[in-house]
Amino acid sequence: MTTPTTPPSRNAVTDQVDSSTSRRGYVCVTFDFDALSSWMARGMLTATPRSRGEFAAVAVPRLLHIxxxxxxxxxxxxxxxxxxxxPELTRELMERGHEVAVHGHAHENVAALEPAEERAVLQRSLDALKEVTGTLPRGFRAPAWDLSDASVDLLVEHGLAYDSSLMGHDYAPxxxxxxxxxxxxxxxWGxxxxxLEIPVAWSLDDFPYLEFLRTPSGLMPGLRDPAEMFxxxxxxxxxxxxxxxDGVLTVTMHPExxxxxxxxxxxxxxxxxxxxRGIEFVTCEQIADLVSSGAELGQYRPV
Ligand SMILES: [Zn+2]
Structure with a gap:
């Protein structure tokens, strides 16, 4: 790891935190490599939305370098x-040591699918990842972060170790x-x-902060200063x-x-x-392994 150069903090609350009281924690950096699939799911199939998805593949090598x-x-x-x-870029993710998990097939909203359709979509997406990477993923993230009532059992049945779509906590799987x-x-309660759930949040997602989106259902202005988000x-x-x-903060970004x-x-x-800050970067898979080995992550113990 290179020696970090710390820029001045841009947040007054952050400045009040005494680093001498810091306790260990983890950050999961995650990317949703939607590419063209999310534009397909929105029915935005003309040349320009397609090219917005295409830009994701342009950005991936930059992110890999960083x-x-x-x-x-x-x-x-x-x-x-x-x-x-x-396929080559997807394989490169794994070859460079990253975890590849599954995110639907063509970015379907699984909560809107009939159980048989959801099952078929999951199988198709797993088959595609197996064909390209040679291995099956251990994690799932629902496109648009919405699970159906059938999803959890389906994911367990297909051998997935974790999901990362729900919002029932911020720091504790x-x-x-x-x-x-x-x-x-x-x-x-069920x-x-x-x-395992490795929870997410819209406030920890770059898309609503930064992406400008006009759809038939409305306008998402985005285009905010990334420094504000960070x-x-x-x-x-x-x-x-x-x-x-041992809290876990999971952030979500999109290459495009x-x-x-x-x-x-x-x-x-x-x-x-x-x-x-001495925080450890880990993959979601590593978090799942820590939990399965007995680690209790994200225990609330205020000073
Ligand atoms: Zn997505």
Missing amino acids: LETRGITATWFVPGHTALTY YPCRTPDSLDDSGVR EPAGL ANWTADLDYMVRDFE VIGRGHRLLALEHWLDEVAS
């Missing part, structure tokens, strides 16, 4: 369609449950289902380090979003800032 020069391994959630479109049952009398992520990290033991010059420079600063 990660490699810092000794960071990331988790790449790859739709089956992306793997079949960019937790067991996925069989479907909860809720009505106006309250909620009857049972642990043998699948300052928020740093503050989330500093709160975790102060008040949690983060892969532009000013954002890549901001990403480099952020990665170096995280490293300067």
Whole structure:
């Protein structure tokens, strides 16, 4: 790992955190390599949206270089369609030490599918990744971060070790449950289902901060200063380090979003800032292995 150069903090809350009280924690850097699949899922199939997806493949080598020069391994959630479109790039992710996990086939919203359709889509995506990489992924992330009531059992049945789509915590991986049952009398929680959840959040995703999107259903302005996004992520990290033991912060980026010059420079600063706090970068797969070996991650123990 290169020696990090720490830029001045851009966040007043962050400045108040005393690094002498820091406790160990982890950051999972994850990328959703949607490429053309997310534009397909939106029905945006004209040349320009297709080219926005195509840019993802332009950006991946830049991200690999940034990660490699810092000794960071990331988790790449790859739709089956992306793997079949960019097989060499998908293989390169693994060859350079990163984890490849699955992210639907053509970025389907699985929560909108019938159970038989969802099963077929999952199988097709797993087949595509196996064909391209030679191995089956251990992790799943739902496109658009929405699971159906059938998803958890389906993922367990197909041998997945973890999901990374839910938002029930910010710093602690937790067991996925069989479907909860809720009505106006309250909620009857499901049972642990043998699948780990590595939770995500829209506030820890580059897409809503940075991507400009006009669709028939509305406008997402995006195009914010990436320093603002990363300052928020740093503050989330500093709160975790102060008040949690062995917390896990999982951030999500998209090559076609983060892969532009000013954002890549901001990403480099952020990665170096995280490293300067003694935080360990790990893949989601490593988190799953830590939990299965008995580690209790993300314990709330405020000072
Ligand atoms: Zn996606």
